[in-house]
Amino acid sequence: MYYLIVRNLGTPRCIDHNSKDVYEDGMSFDCTQHQECNPRDFVKEVEITCSEHSDIKIVAMVFKG
Amino acid sequence: MKNLCILLAGGTILISQPGCTSLERFKSATYMAQDNTLVEVDLFSTQLLQGEIVPTGGSLWDLSAGAQTQFVQILDRRYPENGLFIDALGRQYPESWTLPVQDQIDKKLRMVFTVRKNRDYTHLSDPASRFSPADRIEFIVFSLTLPDSSGLRFTQWNRYATEYGEIEIGDITFSRNLTFEADGRVDPVDINPRFNLGRNEEQMVRSRYLKLNGTLDERSIEIREEGTREVDLTGNVMADVTLRFEGFPERITLPLFETEDSEGSMKSELKALVLKEALVPRMKDAPDTILARLQVEYIYRHVQSGWKTYQEWDDRVEYYSGWLEKDVPLFTRKDYVPDFFCLGREVPEKKIVTVKNLHGGEYPLQFADYNDASRVLDWIRSRDEQDPLEVGQYTLIFGGMPLTAVGDAGRQQLKVMPVY
Numbered sequence: 001m002y003y004l005i006v007r008n009l010g011t012p013r014c015i016d017h018n019s020k021d022v023y024e025d026g027m028s029f030d031c032t033q034h035q036e037c038n039p040r041d042f043v044k045e046v047e048i049t050c051s052e053h054s055d056i057k058i059v060a061m062v063f064k065g
Numbered sequence: 066m067k068n069l070c071i072l073l074a075g076g077t078i079l080i081s082q083p084g085c086t087s088l089e090r091f092k093s094a095t096y097m098a099q100d101n102t103l104v105e106v107d108l109f110s111t112q113l114l115q116g117e118i119v120p121t122g123g124s125l126w127d128l129s130a131g132a133q134t135q136f137v138q139i140l141d142r143r144y145p146e147n148g149l150f151i152d153a154l155g156r157q158y159p160e161s162w163t164l165p166v167q168d169q170i171d172k173k174l175r176m177v178f179t180v181r182k183n184r185d186y187t188h189l190s191d192p193a194s195r196f197s198p199a200d201r202i203e204f205i206v207f208s209l210t211l212p213d214s215s216g217l218r219f220t221q222w223n224r225y226a227t228e229y230g231e232i233e234i235g236d237i238t239f240s241r242n243l244t245f246e247a248d249g250r251v252d253p254v255d256i257n258p259r260f261n262l263g264r265n266e267e268q269m270v271r272s273r274y275l276k277l278n279g280t281l282d283e284r285s286i287e288i289r290e291e292g293t294r295e296v297d298l299t300g301n302v303m304a305d306v307t308l309r310f311e312g313f314p315e316r317i318t319l320p321l322f323e324t325e326d327s328e329g330s331m332k333s334e335l336k337a338l339v340l341k342e343a344l345v346p347r348m349k350d351a352p353d354t355i356l357a358r359l360q361v362e363y364i365y366r367h368v369q370s371g372w373k374t375y376q377e378w379d380d381r382v383e384y385y386s387g388w389l390e391k392d393v394p395l396f397t398r399k400d401y402v403p404d405f406f407c408l409g410r411e412v413p414e415k416k417i418v419t420v421k422n423l424h425g426g427e428y429p430l431q432f433a434d435y436n437d438a439s440r441v442l443d444w445i446r447s448r449d450e451q452d453p454l455e456v457g458q459y460t461l462i463f464g465g466m467p468l469t470a471v472g473d474a475g476r477q478q479l480k481v482m483p484v485y
Contacts, residue, residue, distance in 0.1 A: 008313045009351040009402055009485045013429075032316040032342065034419050034429040036465030052314050052342060059349075 003037040003063045004029065023062045031058065039063030089378035090294070092371060100195060100385040105181050106207055106361045108393040124157050149324070168344040169403040170310040178288070178302045180205060195385065199372035201297035204364040208287040209357050216311035216347055217355070218283040223305040238267050277302065294377055310401065312344030316428045317405065320441050335444045337457045338420060340428060345403050351485060355401065356392040363387045405484040406438040407431040418468060418479065420459040427462060431484050438481045445479065
């Protein structure tokens with residue numbers, strides 16, 4: 001499983017997960033979500049936007065679990 | 066010989082008079098060197114002025130007379146117990162389902178810069194000393210630059226107008242006199258007309274000087290001060306600024322309770338959860354202190370001689386320029402990290418309670434108020450049914466599984482925790 005994690009004010013939050021690594025720059029997600037996840041290995045960083053605020057660009061981390 | 070001496074003395078006085086005038090700035094002036102030790106500038110105090118949450122809605126007493134009567138009847142039916150009824154009369158009712166939650170990205174800040182001279186009295190009589198009691202800071206410019214990593218920017222301040230000062234540098238007096246005198250005789254009377262017309266005009270000569278001005282852009286503010294005769298720039302300069310963090314969206318929960326009279330005891334029932342979005346500062350980490358860069362340039366007017374007198378025209382002035390740069394604290398962590406609370410546990414690893422809606426969206430159960438979090442926790446602990454806890458369209462989730470009231474050991478370990 002692949003997890004998309006954003007970190008803000010020192011607190012990580014899992015905002016999406018998928019069985020495949022579908023995450024790419026420019027994708028949009030609901031940044032307010034908080035899902036249960038079990039990240040183990042860092043895969044990459046992607047720059048995403050928050051679906052509620054298209055002007056907000058955030059560097060998120062993709063982990064494999 | 067005596068007359069010659071008097072003449073020479075008078076001549077000397079006349080020659081020296083133009084030099085003894087307050088309209089001169091100094092006797093001599095020389096730029097000497099750069100010395101960065103003469104002046105200190107600090108950002109010594111910051112005060113956060115948080116915006117107030119303006120409640121929307123009203124109370125029973127805002128209604129018309131007819132509506133009041135109907136509303137009192139409704140409350141009377143709903144709250145038969147006298148204490149609850151009276152309590153309900155004084156409640157504030159929201160206009161709509163709005164949360165008293167504000168975006169947390171705008172910060173109002175009062176910045177007080179203190180400017181001081183380093184006064185080295187121990188070497189006052191030393192000719193090489195760069196301090197005298199008549200010294201003053203004649204010009205100073207200081208800037209405060211925000212760090213790129215903070216995502217902060219200035220949005221406005223209270224220093225859009227330039228402050229000017231005015232000093233009187235002298236008087237000019239114009240005096241004109243016209244005297245008419247005649248002597249004649251018209252028989253049998255002597256006529257001696259005598260007119261004296263006089264006109265005096267006094268003008269005050271003033272000079273305007275720049276006391277304070279500055280510029281503001283997104284990343285920095287710059288303030289300039291100019292001193293003039295007898296005006297030293299030592300002291301405090303205050304600026305009220307508004308700063309904005311880049312925003313990150315959060316969902317904040319407002320729990321809506323209904324108090325019921327259950328078998329003689331009052332019981333609070335969680336009826337609904339309203340989730341509202343608020344922006345918080347967007348920073349990957351939350352450092353203990355956010356520092357800003359303070360840069361200062363100044364011109365120091367040192368009076369090498371002539372400082373025994375208050376007037377400045379007899380001063381032999383030496384100018385020194387100076388420059389300093391340092392980091393100053395702008396915010397501490399508690400100033401910019403929002404006080405949000407969640408429910409969860411910290412050991413063996415941090416886990417928090419979330420809510421899942423009918424569409425599968427899962428959000429943290431977090432509150433802007435500690436009492437709301439504590440009250441929801443009390444409600445969770447008070448449940449005794451086996452089924453997963455649900456509030457309206459939301460199911461409470463803990464550790465990826467629906468939270469149940471009974472048989473869940475983790476439930477008893479839940480506590481109210483800060484989100485950040």
